[in-house]
Amino acid sequence: MSPPRAATPARALDDRVRELLSGLSDDVAFLASSEAGEHYTRDWSGEWGAAAPVLRPRTPEVVAELMARLSRAGLRVVVQGGMSGLVGAGAPQAGEVVLSTELLDRIEDVDVFSGTLTVQAGATLQAVQEAAERHGLFYPVDLGSRGSCRIGGTIATNAGGNRVLQYGMTRANVMGLEVVLPDGRVISRLSRVVKDNAGYDLKQLFVGAEGTLGVVTRAVLRLQPQPRARSTVAVGLGSLSQVLDALVACRALFGPTLTSFEVMWQDYVRHVTGVLSVGRDPFAGACAFQVLLEVSSFDTDAAREEARVLDALSQLAARLDTPHVVLAQSGNEAAQLWRVRESAGEVARSLSPFLSFDISIPSAALEATLPRITAAIAGIDPTLRPLVYGHLGDGNLHLLMSCAPAVAARVDEAVYALVAQCGGSISAEHGIGLAKREAFERQCPPAELDTMRRIKRALDPDGLLNHGRVFTP
16 A cells, blocks of 8 residues: 655645635635636736635625635735736735635625715626616726726726726726735725825725735725717828827817727737738728727717717818728727727737737837837847837837747846836836836836835735735845
8 A cells, every 4th residue: 555645735735725714614715726727827928827726705804804814824825806917916826825806796886976886806897887887877997808807906906998098097096995904904995085185095005006915805986977979980190200199189179088099000900900810900001000099978969979070080180181080980890990909918829929018108208219119129139020009198008029038038128228218117007016026126216116115014014915026025
């Protein structure tokens, strides 16, 4: 008879977690490391993950008890939402326990008087949008991953998306939070009032912190009036200078009704429509740049609003000297145009192994900086061909390219150095996570980095929550 097999580290961790769940079996769904599957080990980038036991609490209240028990046991925890991230923040490392918010998916309340929605952290962005719409309201944060990303994740990363131009990042749309601290204590400030200057605005400490300071369990989100109509417009242009002129002109012509200003370089459009066979190019490759506009309307007179939009587009075409202006005539046509822009995730997968950049560049520096970036990339490897698109209305650009791991670090360093020189940011909306940590630590001013570490130590002295994300301890 063979001797009993020694427990592997993963099995031993599973057993420790099972012991901690005593009395909580009805409130927590547990998956052992061997049962969890790839969904819980890897984010959209496909990197970073290790097998780990998974805890899926069914109520926000049990999250506090779980965190208290895990803290007393000295076990490291990584918080997960929809795993749609690209920087490894939610991917478990060896020895970590996953706390998934996916079962915390209730829309708890929609208050039409205060224009707010109270929601648990595991609800998808799409579920929140649909709940708001059923009450004639509108949650403006919008991402291509709306069907899979979770509200807690959008808060942890301060997600941006397609409508930042008018409505701001997630931070501007969060009115209150409930957060479980690493030791299990709860901060519950589910405020529905706009004016609240009573003490520090602690919720903003957790927005964009990538789960390193606490676990978001509930949120109060700010809703907006639902537009009566939205117009989707594609504009074809020949140069980046012309694109920037278009941004200025659109702001002047449409004012606050301009809710999106997205730009796609022709190489990106060609890859999506040609290689992936998704959507269509309304200009059949004739334009070096394609601008996608969304114009929202609150006018009760549809004919008057249509005339206003058409007049503005006529003026825009004249100012830019372009005949390439297409107004979508139906919801289906609008969806076809947006599908091209929202296929970035599929583009990345098709380029694997891929390198992804999520950078902010001041608009005034864009014409000078972007050619320097593409030249630096070509200088490292002439075969690299970045596909570029982004939310140009707020200065956020994305670059995707197929890139061998052997040169990825050099490309990272070159791009981020040029972004820093122009006063931009190495992370516009995706976060730092594990993927950008070294670059962030190189470029973050020492006083700022030290302050962040002091805050982390104050709330998580043992470094148990999302350990090593954003910066090293």
